[in-house]
Amino acid sequence: MDIVVALVFPAAVLFSADRLLLWLESRGHVRWRRKGRRRLSDEPTVRLDSMLSDHTRR
Numbered sequence: 001m002d003i004v005v006a007l008v009f010p011a012a013v014l015f016s017a018d019r020l021l022l023w024l025e026s027r028g029h030v031r032w033r034r035k036g037r038r039r040l041s042d043e044p045t046v047r048l049d050s051m052l053s054d055h056t057r058r
Contacts (some may be wrong), residue, residue: 020033 025032
């Protein structure tokens, strides 16, 4: 009986974590399984370039 509990408990934890992350993904908080990872090469870099430039605003 102990071995069954030892196998079922981690499976239930992993399943619950997966469902929680899918719920958070549907709300737009994280990217988990359905939307996949963002391709960083496709992201715009204009904001980063403007932050790193040496111009002063006066």
